[in-house]
Amino acid sequence: MRISSALYFQTGLNSINKQQSDLVHTFQQLGSGKRMITAADDPLAAAQTITLGQSQSMNLRFAENRHVALRNLGEEENVLMSMIPQVNGAKTRLIEATNGTLSDADRTILAGVFEEMRDSIANLANSKDANGQYIFSGSKGSTAPFVLDDVTGRYEYKGDHVERLVQVDQTRRLPGSDNGADLLLRPTPGSTTFLTSGSNANFGSGIIGGVNITDPNxxxxxxxxxxxxxxxxxxNPPTEKIQVLEYGPTGVTTTLVPYDPSKEESTINLGSGVTVQLSGNLEKDDTFTLDNAQAKVGDETLNVLNTLTDVVNALKTPVDGDPVAKAKMHNVLNGAMQKLDMNYDNILTVRASVGARMNEIEAIDSSGKLQGLHLASEISRLEDLDYYSASTQLELRTSALEAAALAFKKIQSTNLFAINARG
Known part of the structure; x- marks a missing residue:
């Protein structure tokens, strides 16, 4: 191998450059606190860090979603907490309205109280969240859910039945609110409730009372x-009876049930485990209806706002001295009491659902925080610099650079002519 002066110089220069590069790399590690300056430092760890970083970013996004969901559910719970005493107060006032000692004037005053309650509940049902979106309008956040029709005087639900789902974890989505139909236009899911009403065409003073269910299934x-x-x-002679039309799963069944008009109140067995109370003087063709509330889910007749409107109209109608009109009023009030009981139970059910979702989100959030700590620990293990080792490396690289510089200086002052001269 031929050794020349150029080879001496190039070898020394390469050695210095190599040591300088290693020293700069160590400086970069110490300056950034990271073990890997480029992926070439540890390809496997670099790939793992990217994957873990993505998981950490997703976990942070889910945490933000959980915060939004908790805020929305908290706002909904506040509205429900304000609505519950209003509906309960309406139930209490309704008992007062059935008091037979009240005059038309007294009932008119009481009707004004029910109007205030209805307007208050309507205002709560049309509440907005912190973003200015209607809470109970489903996916139609900018549309008021319950709107009064000036022509009919009835409230109509203008929202939809879509749930605002929030991704709170990789595999879990929860509703961040409830739509108005699930709040006010349905009975409690799984319950069996029959709502009674009397025909406006009745000529008698018959009043339909409470329903008793012995076989819910x-x-x-x-x-x-x-x-x-x-x-x-x-x-012979003809006898008074109650014709019962039962709308069941196999069609309509007709039966005649004995009825004793001499009794102040009679219990009518309708079959299928259902009985109902009838009182007052009935006239031929007087008709009463019992509707299964579960079959009317989404119907505006279940809306507590329309129920209170019916109560207001019934209380404002003069009935003193008119037993037929008074019976119609009592039938409206009795039906309203059943609907208010149903609405009250369903609002409590929705509130319980809100609380359950909040608890689940908090549990998921606790798990997410632990996962975040684990991911941060793994990323730190792969990326973070061991300062003790790096400091030692710094001293080593500095010494190596100094040694390379001295060697190059020695080489720089040496050439073949000087060697021959010394020889």
């Missing part, structure tokens, strides 16, 4: 009962 299959006061011409 069978009764749940019945969508409606229609009761009509008729005379059974097959007997």
């Amino acid at each position: 069978t009764a749940a299959t019945i969508s409606k009962y229609e009761l009509t006061y008729v005379e059974d011409a097959t007997t």
Whole structure:
């Protein structure tokens, strides 16, 4: 191998450059606090760090989503907490309205109280969240959910049935709010409730009272009962009976049930484990209806706002000295009490659901925080610099550079002619 002066110089220069590069790399590590300056330092760790970083970013995004969901559910719970005493107060006032000692003037004053309650509940049902979106309008955040129709005087639900789902974890999405239909236009899911009403065409003073259900499973299959006061011409003399039309899963079934008009109150067995109370003087063809609330889910007749409107109208109608009108008023009030009980139970159910979702989100958030700590620990293990080792390396690289510089200086002062001269 031929050794020249140029080779001496190039070898020394390469050695210095190599040591300088290593020293600069160590400086960069110490300056950034990172073990890997480029992916070439540790390809496997670099790939793992990218994957872990993505997981950490997603976890932070889910944490933000959970914060938004908790805020929205907290706002909804505040509204429900304000609505519950209003509905309960309406139930209490409704009992007062059925007091037979009240005059038309007293009932008119009481109607004004119900109007205030209705308007207050309507205002709560149309509440907005912190972003200015209506809480109970489903996906139509900019649309007021409950709007009063000036022509009919009834409230209509203008939202939709879409849930505002929030991704709170990789595999879990939760509703961040409830739509107005689920709040006010349905009975409690799984419950069996029959809502009573009397026909406005009745000429008698009959009042339909409470419903008793002894077989909920069978009764749940019945969508409606229609009761009509008729005379059974097959007997001699003709006898008063109640014709019962049962709208069941196999169609309409007709039965005649005995009725004793001499009794102050009679219990009518409708079949399928359902009985109802009838009182007052019935006239031929007087009709009463029992509707299964589950069969009317989404119907505006279940809306507590329209129920209170019916109560207001009934209380404002003069009934003193008119037993037929008074019976119609009591039928409206009795039906309203059943609906208010149903609405009250359903609002409590929705509030319980809100609380359950908040608890689940908090549990997921705790798990997310632990996951965040674990990811941060793994990233730190792969990326962070060991300052003790790096400081030692710094001293080593500095010494190596100094040694390379001295060697180069020695080489720089040496050439073949000087060697020959010394020889």
